[in-house]
Amino acid sequence: xxxxxxNIKKGFLNGIAIVYLMVKVIIPCYIAIELIKHFGLIExxxxxxxxxxxxxxxxxxxxxxxxxxxxxxLYAAIAVLTPLDLGTKEITTMALMLGISHSxxxxxxxxxxxxxxxxxxxxxxxxxxxxxxxxxxxxxxLFL
Amino acid sequence: MEIILVALKNSIILTVKLLFIILxxxxxxxxxxxxxxxFQKKGVSFLGITGRGFVPLITGIIIGLTYGAxxxxxxxxxxxxxxKEAFLILLFLSICHAMIEDTLIFVVIGANGFVLIVxxxxxxxxxxxxxxxxxxxxx
Numbered sequence: 172x173x174x175x176x177x178n179i180k181k182g183f184l185n186g187i188a189i190v191y192l193m194v195k196v197i198i199p200c201y202i203a204i205e206l207i208k209h210f211g212l213i214e215x216x217x218x219x220x221x222x223x224x225x226x227x228x229x230x231x232x233x234x235x236x237x238x239x240x241x242x243x244x245l246y247a248a249i250a251v252l253t254p255l256d257l258g259t260k261e262i263t264t265m266a267l268m269l270g271i272s273h274s275x276x277x278x279x280x281x282x283x284x285x286x287x288x289x290x291x292x293x294x295x296x297x298x299x300x301x302x303x304x305x306x307x308x309x310x311x312x313l314f315l
Numbered sequence: 316m317e318i319i320l321v322a323l324k325n326s327i328i329l330t331v332k333l334l335f336i337i338l339x340x341x342x343x344x345x346x347x348x349x350x351x352x353x354f355q356k357k358g359v360s361f362l363g364i365t366g367r368g369f370v371p372l373i374t375g376i377i378i379g380l381t382y383g384a385x386x387x388x389x390x391x392x393x394x395x396x397x398x399k400e401a402f403l404i405l406l407f408l409s410i411c412h413a414m415i416e417d418t419l420i421f422v423v424i425g426a427n428g429f430v431l432i433v434x435x436x437x438x439x440x441x442x443x444x445x446x447x448x449x450x451x452x453x454x
């Protein structure tokens with residue numbers, strides 16, 4: 172019984188620590204995107220990234236979510252993507268690309284410690300992430 | 316000012332939704348910790364991953380790289396596995412990690428979880444298999 176209680180307590184505390192980290196990025200990122208939308212900057216950003224994001228069948232403004240996920244973490248990406256009101260296909264593509272490649276600033280040193288070259292893996296993950304985005308877009312158009 | 320308050324409210328709602336996913340998961344992970352020995356000796360031979368590589372593989376797929384890092388680094392280093400096997404495991408995990416948490420948090424904001432899981436597993440298996448069969452890295 173003690174074992175169950177201590178596991179629940181430890182897991183709960185770990186969860187709260189994660190949520191604290193989450194709140195610190197979600198609130199500022201969410202507010203920043205709403206302000207960017209409010210002042211009409213989103214159209215400019217969208218137009219700028221449109222040729223690149225078009226490769227994955229995504230609107231230009233989704234580039235902000237991709238950058239937030241690559242450089243900060245998935246929670247930042249979610250906070251950026253939610254106010255953008257994307258459809259199921261767009262969110263799924265973003266989730267796939269970000270699932271493969273995210274928090275690169277934190278995870279690259281982790282892979283490095285296993286003895287495998289971390290820079291090789293950074294490169295592999297970004298390439299795989301971009302390639303999967305292109306492939307999923309094509310598959311979705313063909314089958315769904 | 317109103318726009319900031321609305322954004323604040325919505326971002327708190329989003330955080331609470333994510334909280335309901337994160338808490339049960341982090342509690343379940345505590346119960347899984349230390350249970351790794353159940354998996355030992357089961358290799359995934361067609362991908363070039365042996366029994367000693369199975370624990371870091373499963374830990375990474377379920378928990379992910381950031382939180383599973385301790386177990387992954389320890390089991391790769393402690394088992395003296397070859398460079399090729401370590402590379403195969405990390406290739407698989409770079410595509411397919413934290414599959415429960417990552418999938419669920421995106422399902423909350425509208426993603427198709429089935430597509431995500433199938434695509435990531437298929438891509439990881441195909442690429443790991445191709446690298447295992449190729450002679451790019453020597454065992």
